[in-house]
Amino acid sequence: MANRSRSKKRPAPARRPGNPQKRPTAAPARATARDWIGAARLRTLPLAVSPVLVGTGAATLGGEPLHWVIALACLAVAVCLQIGVNYANDYSDGIRGTDDVRVGPARLTGGRRAKPRTVLVVALVFFALAAFAGLAIVVRTQQWWLLLVGAVAIVAAWFYTGGKRPYGYAGLGEVVVFVFFGLVATLGTTWVQALLLPQEAWFGAVAVGFLAVAVLLANNLRDIDQDRLAGKRTLSVRIGRRATQVLFTVLVLAPFLIGAFLALVYPIAWLTLMALLAALPAILIVWTYRVPRELVIALALTSLTSLAYAAFLFWAFVA
Helix, strand or coil: CCCCCCCCCCCCCCCCCCCHHHCCCCCCCCCCHHHHHHHCCHHHCHHHHHHHHHHHHHHHHHCCCCCHHHHHHHHHHHHHHHHHHHHHHHHHHHHHCCCCCCCCCCCCCCCCCCCHHHHHHHHHHHHHHHHHHHHHHHHHHCCCCHHHHHHHHHHHHHCCCCCCCCHHHHCCHHHHHHHHHHHHHHHHHHHHHHCCCCHHHHHHHHHHHHHHHHHHHHHHHHCHHHHHHHCCCCHHHHHCHHHHHHHHHHHHHHHHHHHHHHHCCCHHHHHHHHHHHHHHHHHHHHHHCCCHHHHHHHHHHHHHHHHHHHHHHHHHHHC
């Protein structure tokens, strides 16, 4: 009987417990300070500064001196509200899943870089800071009815993407942005410093309101495809890409017609045309972009246009 050679059996590789298809993936990196600053969307902050500049300049037209303390308090209200609404949008869009697929910068909540509750708390802190600065203005000016205006502004900031029926998902975001970042912010700044509303303040309010809406349009045009898939019916989703491009162009150029009209009385206002150096490239990008990410540059340029325009108009009013 022949001897059979027996080869040594190799030990079977150790198996990892659990279903391989359900193994946990690597957790996303935790948010850094840079991530939190990015989530504040600093490129949109000029939209908070612009109405305060125009409103403060218009307040001097009645012979009033510059009220720097009140003006700075108005600036604090506007900036804190802007940052607060940016964090609130990050939270609300993140928990809805709207930011799961993004073209622009990653978000804290949607990118799972921070706990949703933490993002919400930060948003509420900035809303509280805005409310505190607004209360200080009311106490200083004794215009107690402005408390109601401030409360409505905070509610509008939250329900842009928050709540069960956010108006930003129904195509009404542009209307509310024009009202609050144009009319309310500019005219409110003028009123608390001068207790009057000259027609120049109204013209300026419309101009900066148009530019604020244009920034939102650039943002929504960039996100039009994923917003449509997510059921977010922004104005851009409703009217389409081409109509959004046309509306963006009109809103960016219209303030320069207003500036030219004001220049007939305030010659320095002709300098507002210098802001076209940023506005025209933004329009060109909106009409010729090939990938949505390019619209981030158009958004930033439009925001810069608003700040430059407001600075020149402020100069024209106070000179």
